[in-house]
Amino acid sequence: MTESIPASLRTEALEQLLTERGLVDPKVMDGFIANYETKVGPLNGAKVVARAWTDPEYKQRLLADAMPAIKEVAWGGGANGEHIVVVENTPTRHNVVVCTLCSCYPWPVLGLPPNWYKDPAYRARVVREPRKVLAEMGLELADDVEIVVHDSSSEVRWLVLPERPAGTESLSEEELVPLITRDALVGVAKVAAP
Amino acid sequence: MTAPLEIDGAAAPPRSNGELLFAEPWQSRAFGMAVTLYESGAFAWPTFQAALVARIGAWERAHPDNCDYVYYDHWLGALQDVLAEQGAVSDAEVAERAAKLAERPAGHDHRPGSGHGHGH
Numbered sequence: 001m002t003e004s005i006p007a008s009l010r011t012e013a014l015e016q017l018l019t020e021r022g023l024v025d026p027k028v029m030d031g032f033i034a035n036y037e038t039k040v041g042p043l044n045g046a047k048v049v050a051r052a053w054t055d056p057e058y059k060q061r062l063l064a065d066a067m068p069a070i071k072e073v074a075w076g077g078g079a080n081g082e083h084i085v086v087v088e089n090t091p092t093r094h095n096v097v098v099c100t101l102c103s104c105y106p107w108p109v110l111g112l113p114p115n116w117y118k119d120p121a122y123r124a125r126v127v128r129e130p131r132k133v134l135a136e137m138g139l140e141l142a143d144d145v146e147i148v149v150h151d152s153s154s155e156v157r158w159l160v161l162p163e164r165p166a167g168t169e170s171l172s173e174e175e176l177v178p179l180i181t182r183d184a185l186v187g188v189a190k191v192a193a194p
Numbered sequence: 195m196t197a198p199l200e201i202d203g204a205a206a207p208p209r210s211n212g213e214l215l216f217a218e219p220w221q222s223r224a225f226g227m228a229v230t231l232y233e234s235g236a237f238a239w240p241t242f243q244a245a246l247v248a249r250i251g252a253w254e255r256a257h258p259d260n261c262d263y264v265y266y267d268h269w270l271g272a273l274q275d276v277l278a279e280q281g282a283v284s285d286a287e288v289a290e291r292a293a294k295l296a297e298r299p300a301g302h303d304h305r306p307g308s309g310h311g312h313g314h
Contacts, residue, residue: 002274002285005292007267008220013291014274015223017283023236029226032233036225037215079232079239101247103265112215112225120260154240 032078040076041111045159046180047074048086048109053164054173062086066159070109080157081108088161089187093146096134096187097158098126104152106159110185117186127151137188150187160187167193221266228273237276245272245279 002010018024051073052059062069066086075081084106087095099105100123105113116122116137126133130147134140141147150158162184168176171194183189216222232239249268254260277283 002289009292011220011224013288029230032229033226118265154243
């Protein structure tokens with residue numbers, strides 16, 4: 001019933017009311033916003049993947065039960081991290097993640113989702129025609145590569161473990177981290193060698 | 195479909211994701227309110243998520259062409275729904291306060307397209 005009021009005014013009104021009622025402290029809120037703008041981001045997920053690439057025993061634990069394994073390496077805390085499952089890409093199987101109903105995304109390891117992830121077109125189309133959508137985003141997969149689309153929900157959030165690119169065998173865990181992009185962790189890109 | 199952007203361009207305002215997280219200032223406030231309320235235990239995250247799913251689903255059924263989709267409009271609507279349901283803040287209270295804010299002199303009006311001109 002308030003949709004006719006500009007969102008900026010509704011937001012300001014709501015923030016004033018919540019502040020007056022002691023439900024929100026604007027300074028605390030500034031801290032949470034800054035945290036997601038500057039601190040919690042895909043670097044966390046990249047650190048987890050680099051560890052998995054260089055430590056086979058860690059990788060097994062990560063795939064079997066992701067939450068404790070992730071928390072050993074990097075964890076942003078907060079909402080949207082209730083249950084994360086890691087799925088591994090292989091030469092014959094490619095995983096890609098979507099949230100068809102809204103925008104579920106593993107914030108503690110990836111930060112907030114990019115705009116295309118929240119877009120109705122991506123959310124509807126990647127389920128129907130994943131190969132085409134991935135190609136449009138720059139990832140051409142051979143016809144014999146199986147594509148598995150994982151639909152995130154409030155129960156499960158998915159993180160893709162991309163393939164380690166050829167030619168990176170001599171790189172250390174720390175050197176691998178900057179190669180691992182947000183898009184690879186969602187499954188709309190591969191990791192390229194430097 | 196947006197092409198992946200440079201993640202670490204030197205030019206950048208805060209970009210943890212390779213792109214701006216919020217298109218307009220009010221979006222970051224709407225985001226922050228929901229997170230702050232969740233962190234203080236005002237509601238469980240799945241409660242908010244269910245309201246967000248309902249808002250997005252209703253909009254998509256009414257707009258099959260997906261034109262003018264603004265994600266944080268639905269986020270804000272979901273937050274209002276949860277707070278109204280809890281009896282914390284009603285829509286009528288929000289409307290009343292917003293009307294008061296709208297009466298401010300032009301220099302203090304932050305509505306898109308007027309005052310400081312955050313819009314466009």
